[in-house]
Amino acid sequence: MDANPVFKALADATRRKLLDRLRASNGQTLGELCEPLDMSRQAATKHLVILENAGLVVAVWRGREKLHYLNPVPIHEIYERWIGKFERQRLRALHDLKKQLEDPS
Amino acid sequence: MSTSKPQFVYVTYISTTPEKLWNALTDGELTKQYWVRHRNASDWKPGSPWRHEDYDNPKLVDIAGQVLESAPPRRLVLTWANPSDLADPAKVSRVTFEIEPVKDIVRLTVTHEELESESAMLKGITMGWPIVLSSLKTFLETGTAIPMTTTREGWH
Numbered sequence: 001m002d003a004n005p006v007f008k009a010l011a012d013a014t015r016r017k018l019l020d021r022l023r024a025s026n027g028q029t030l031g032e033l034c035e036p037l038d039m040s041r042q043a044a045t046k047h048l049v050i051l052e053n054a055g056l057v058v059a060v061w062r063g064r065e066k067l068h069y070l071n072p073v074p075i076h077e078i079y080e081r082w083i084g085k086f087e088r089q090r091l092r093a094l095h096d097l098k099k100q101l102e103d104p105s
Numbered sequence: 106m107s108t109s110k111p112q113f114v115y116v117t118y119i120s121t122t123p124e125k126l127w128n129a130l131t132d133g134e135l136t137k138q139y140w141v142r143h144r145n146a147s148d149w150k151p152g153s154p155w156r157h158e159d160y161d162n163p164k165l166v167d168i169a170g171q172v173l174e175s176a177p178p179r180r181l182v183l184t185w186a187n188p189s190d191l192a193d194p195a196k197v198s199r200v201t202f203e204i205e206p207v208k209d210i211v212r213l214t215v216t217h218e219e220l221e222s223e224s225a226m227l228k229g230i231t232m233g234w235p236i237v238l239s240s241l242k243t244f245l246e247t248g249t250a251i252p253m254t255t256t257r258e259g260w261h
Contacts, residue, residue, distance in 0.1 A: 027110050058114045058214070069114035076235040077242070080251055088253065 003081075006074045009054035014039070015047050019056060022070035029065055111218040113230070117238045119211050121245040123204045126211050127178035129245055130202060133160065139240040139250035142257050143167065149175050155183055159257070170197065179204050185217070187226065196221055213238070 009015055014037075021033060034044040048068060051057035058071045083091065119126060129135045133144030137160040144163065147155030153172045159165035169191060170184035181202040190196035198221070203214040215234060220227045236254060244250040 026112060027114075055116060055118070058116045060111060060114055060216075062110060067110065069111070071114065071116050072235045073115055073117045073238050073242075076239045080239055080243070 003074075003078060005050075005054040006056065006078065009050050009056055012047070012050075014043075015051055018044070018047055018051065019070055022057065022068060026069050027060075027067040029067060033068065111216045112220050112227075113215075113217040113234065115215040115217075115234050115238055117213050117242050118207065119213060119242045119245050120209070121211055123178040123206055123211055125245060126204050126213060127181075129241060130181065131177075135244075139244040139254050140237055141254050147172060149177070149181070151175050156188075173199070196224070196226070198226065213241075 017037065018033060021037070022028060025032075030041055030044060030048070033048075034041055037044070048057060048059075052059060055074045056071055058069045060067050060069060121129075129139075131145060131147070131149050133146055136143060136145045140157075142160045143157050144160045145155065145157055146163070147153050149155070149172055151172055151174060155170055155172055156163075156166045157168035159167070166188045168185055169188040170186055172181070172183055174180060174182035183200050184197050185200045186193075186197040198217060198219045201214075201216040201218075203216075205212045205214070215238065217230055217234070220230070236251070240251040240254040
């Protein structure tokens, strides 16, 4: 699959925020997603369409409710493209170290 | 059937046919290639057991369950648990594979629901599915899976 739509979708702070919100709580409705973000339903819909077209969000109908799910598979495909087998563990160790050092608690 | 809200929905588009994708999910000789050298073993008939076992040591079963629905090459529904937890309904989750042709390619949707919150299984599948599914896609499209998924050692 073409990676351009994924990069375009990720190149926007609001859309990244929407993905963060789905990661925290998967399967939200449009209303649940825009409420705490102080965003109109119209604006949120526009962003969600871009995320859906990039395959980063998957919508599932449950009765009359449209639920949105974070789909990390395209991001994993990008990861695999540039991260080699042997870099993986070193990167994870670095990431853990960074998290530990930056965590104030 | 429960009406609970699915917890995870994963989608990947694969340049293949529904038949080849079905075989890649259900034939242990193929699952071993991209699913961390594990065999998915069953006769895939509704009501039959299935096991996700170590290809080289089939006594090591990591996941087990029952086939709830089987409609090759379009839809497969399984229960999913640690073998030691199969008797405890709270620890048995459900996985649905849906295979739909879209133009010349195939859309695979994997839905995982009824997972126990805060469980090791929940943690494991959150990390595992994106890796296994992108490796499955790479395997079907290029004939070779992602290196970390071809051996047990590569996984960690």
